[in-house]
Amino acid sequence: MVHAAIGHLPTSGHAPTVRDVYGAECRDRYCRAVTASSDRIVRRGLARRGVAARLGRWLDREPVVVFSLLLMIVVAYVVRMTLSGTIPLSLYVLPILLGGVALSVPSLLLVVVVTGVALVGEGVSNGVNELYAGVVFVVAITAVVAFGSARSRARLGVQGTVGESMLVDLRDRLRAQGEMPELPRGWEAEVVHRSAGRSTFSGDFLVASRSPDGLVLEVALVDVSGKGLHAGTRALLLSGAFGGLIGSLPPAEFLPAANAYLLRQEWAEGFATAVYLVVDLGTGKYQVRSAGHPPAVQFHAGSGQWRILEAAGGLLGVFEKDDYMPAEGALRPGDALLLFTDGMVESRRRDLTDGIDKLQGEAERLVARGFRNGARRLIDAVASSDADDRALILLWRT
Secondary structure, three states, X not given: OHHHHHOOOOOOOOOOOHHHHHOOOOOOHHHHHHHHHHHHHHHHHHHOOOHHHXXXXXXOOHHHHHHHHHHHHHHHHHHHHHOOOOOOHHHHHHHHHHHHHHOOXXXXXXHHHHHHHHHHHHHHHHOOOHHHHHHHHHHHHHHHHHHHHHHHHHHHOOOOOHHHHHHHHHHHHHHHHOOOOOOOOOEEEEEEEEOXXXXXXXXXXXXXXXXXXXXXXXXXEEEEOOOHHHHHHHHHHHHHHHHHHOOXXXXXXXXXXXXXXXXXXXXXXXXXXXXXXEEEOOOOEEEEEEEOOOOEEEEEOOOOEEEEEOOEOOOEOOOOOOOOXXXXXXXXXXXXXXXXXXXXXXXXXXXXXXXXXXXXXHHHHHHHHOXXXXXXXXXXXXOOOOOOOEEEEEEEEO
């Protein structure tokens, strides 16, 4: 499909979007939703390609950077020897600082050695005083920090600012994959993610799919063990794997397949919880399956009450074989469904049961005001602390 699509790319000179490449193959609404999200990421990437992007490309050319930094050291030394006092001695810190951002360990070592030779020459020519000793100390500390940064990039096998660009790209892809597909008239949904410690990476993620005929919506909300950046790295891997499973397997097989995948990873702390929802958008009938996850909660417009949906199933990545028994029901006009992670309802001062009770109490207030913007209001009211990752999905019929 990819090779066939390449032949139809536009030749107008602008960067091709996902729709340009896959437009002929994307027929269903979910595909259009994903392409729209990916296209927004592409456009944001193009908008950022200004001075910062050109500087990043320059920093990735290591020979140019090495030559420039060595030239800076030589010029600074010559100017200070001929015109004493025109530039500060502390300028020798700058080449090492820049080298720590852009250079590999061998190239950085060359810059540090040349800087050291220049400082020795300064000491011989101008004498040693408190200022000189202070600058030498700062240069030494800066070199240690710079070598630590260079070794960290070496372990990843990247140079310059490529490592940071990779993380940004992975973050944007995770966000795009975590968007809900476009829903038909009469259905609305909101998704809110908030990471622990205000990190851009989270151990909570969402994958969703809508069937080619548009009649079935599948949503999985997953909570990886840990929180923040440490859990976010595993979440990046699992979101891609689970995103390939959802919509490709019968509903009863999704959680067992996810469990088998997680077991194969053999992570020391590799378990996860998940709640998996399948909804018939025509009739409103649904099934909710849980893998050690907090229960879903449904609002019944007829009775005006919120009801907990008890679905049984063990943690993902712990037990080789497990049964994931569904809770079934139907969403009628005015009804709503809440899916959430444990960061919403559990804390050191509050157990899971008390947290769910508080969530239901706050959800009662949404009924009078309407569900729109309700997901954000619930997180603000129930789990405003950033001590843990939090995610909430609110799905309702109008």
